[in-house]
Amino acid sequence: MLFHIEQPETADPQALVVQLHLSGDWLLGSTPEGSSLSDAIPAGSKTITLVTSELKQWDSSLAVALLQFARWCEKQQIALDTSAAPETLQQLLNLATAIPAYQNNVKTNTTNFSTRVQKFFTAQWTGVAHTLTFIGDVTLALGNWLRGDAKTRRQDIFFFIDQVGPRALAIVTLIALLVGMILAYLGSVQLRQLGAQVYVADLVALGMVREMGALMTAVIMAGRTGAAYAAQLGTMQVNEEIDALKTMGISTIEFLVLPRLLALVFIMPLLCIYADIIGMFGGALVATSMDVNFSQYILQTQGAVDWVDITAGLVKSIFFGILIAIAGCQAGIDCGRNSDAVGMAATNAVVRAIVYLVVADAAFNILYDKLGI
Numbered sequence: 001m002l003f004h005i006e007q008p009e010t011a012d013p014q015a016l017v018v019q020l021h022l023s024g025d026w027l028l029g030s031t032p033e034g035s036s037l038s039d040a041i042p043a044g045s046k047t048i049t050l051v052t053s054e055l056k057q058w059d060s061s062l063a064v065a066l067l068q069f070a071r072w073c074e075k076q077q078i079a080l081d082t083s084a085a086p087e088t089l090q091q092l093l094n095l096a097t098a099i100p101a102y103q104n105n106v107k108t109n110t111t112n113f114s115t116r117v118q119k120f121f122t123a124q125w126t127g128v129a130h131t132l133t134f135i136g137d138v139t140l141a142l143g144n145w146l147r148g149d150a151k152t153r154r155q156d157i158f159f160f161i162d163q164v165g166p167r168a169l170a171i172v173t174l175i176a177l178l179v180g181m182i183l184a185y186l187g188s189v190q191l192r193q194l195g196a197q198v199y200v201a202d203l204v205a206l207g208m209v210r211e212m213g214a215l216m217t218a219v220i221m222a223g224r225t226g227a228a229y230a231a232q233l234g235t236m237q238v239n240e241e242i243d244a245l246k247t248m249g250i251s252t253i254e255f256l257v258l259p260r261l262l263a264l265v266f267i268m269p270l271l272c273i274y275a276d277i278i279g280m281f282g283g284a285l286v287a288t289s290m291d292v293n294f295s296q297y298i299l300q301t302q303g304a305v306d307w308v309d310i311t312a313g314l315v316k317s318i319f320f321g322i323l324i325a326i327a328g329c330q331a332g333i334d335c336g337r338n339s340d341a342v343g344m345a346a347t348n349a350v351v352r353a354i355v356y357l358v359v360a361d362a363a364f365n366i367l368y369d370k371l372g373i
Contacts, residue, residue: 003020005021005042006021016047019048021053021054022052026055027057037065037066037069038073047081048081050082050084052084052086063089063092066089067093070097138253138326141251141254144254172220176208176213176275176282177282179216180280181285184287187200188200188286197287197290200286200297204279204301210313213276214268215357217275222327226353227347227350230335233328234331236256237333257333261329264321264322264325265318265321265325268321269314269317280301316360316361323356323357332345
C-alpha cells in the first residue's frame with residue numbers, strides 16, 4: 001500500500017485531524033490503479049495533513065493524484081496541509097491549483113418571450129442606427145472628396161477600378177449570356193403559340209435593359225467584390241492597421257472606404273451596359289433558332305428600347321454599386337479580431353448587399369411605375 005491514514009491525538013476532539021502518509025515509489029506505470037486517496041479519508045474529517053517522510057521516488061503521477069485529491073478536498077470543504085511535502089511537489093500543486101478548474105456551466109434560458117423579442121428589436125434598431133451613421137460618414141467623406149479636401153489617393157481609385165472592372169468581365173459575360181438565353185426561352189414558350197416569335201427581341205431587350213442587366217451584375221459584384229472588400233478591411237482590422245491609421249489622424253472612411261465606393265460607382269454603369277449587350281446577344285442566339293433572322297431581331301430590339309429605358313437601368317446600377325460598397329466596407333470595418341470574424345464579415349457583406357439590392361430594386365420599380373417611366 002502506497003498510503004495509509006493515521007489520526008493523531010489532539011487536545012480538541014472535534015478538530016478531526018487526520019494524517020495522510022505517502023510511502024514507496026509513485027512512478028508512471030508502477031502506481032496501482034484504483035488507489036484513490038479520497039476513499040481512505042474517514043467521514044467528518046476537517047483537516048488533512050500530508051506526510052511524506054516515507055516517500056521514495058516520485059514523478060508526475062503523484063502530482064496528478066494529489067491534484068485530484070486537492071480538488072476533492074475543496075469540494076468537501078476539507079483543509080489540506082501540504083507544508084511537509086517536498087518543495088518541488090508543493091510548487092507543482094500551487095501552480096496547478098492557482099487557476100480554478102473549468103466548469104461547463106450551461107445557463108438555462110429562463111428569459112420570457114417578451115424579453116427576447118425586446119432584445120431582438122433592440123439589436124436590430126442598434127444595427128440600423130449604426131448603418132445610418134456609417135452612411136452619414138461616407139456622405140461627408142464624399143463631400144470632402146468633391147471639394148478636394150479628402151485624404152483619398154487617386155492611384156487607389158484606379159487600383160480598385162482595375163480590380164472590380166476588367167477582372168469581372170468573364171463572370172459577367174457568362175451570367176449575362178445565360179440570362180439573355182433564359183429570357184428568350186421563357187418568352188418563346190408563349191409567343192410561339194401565337195406565331196409572334198419576333199417579339200422575343202422586345203422581351204429580352206426590355207428585360208435586360210430595365211431589370212436583369214443591372215440586377216444580375218449587382219448580384220455578381222456583391223458576391224465577388226463586396227465579399228472581397230469585407231475580407232480586405234477585416235484583415236486590416238485583425239492586423240490593427242485600421243487602428244494605426246486612426247492613431248495617425250487619417251480618416252479610415254476617406255482613405256479606405258471612399259476609393260472602393262468610387263470604383264464601384266464608376267464601373268457599375270459600364271458593366272451594366274456590357275451585360276445588356278451580352279444578354280441581348282444571348283437572346284439573339286435563341287431567337288435565330290425560332291425562324292427569326294438576325295436582322296429582324298436587331299430591328300425589333302431598336303424599336304423596343306429607347307434612352308429612357310437605358311437610363312432607368314443605369315441609374316439603378318449606380319445606386320446598386322453604392323449599396324454594395326457600403327455593405328462590404330461596413331462589414332469589414334466592424335470585423336472582430338480573429339480569422340473567424342473575417343469569414344463572418346465576408347458572409348455578412350454578401351447577405352446585406354443582396355438584401356439591399358432586392359429592396360432597392362423593388363423601390364425603383366415602384367418609383368418608375370408611379371412616374372410613368
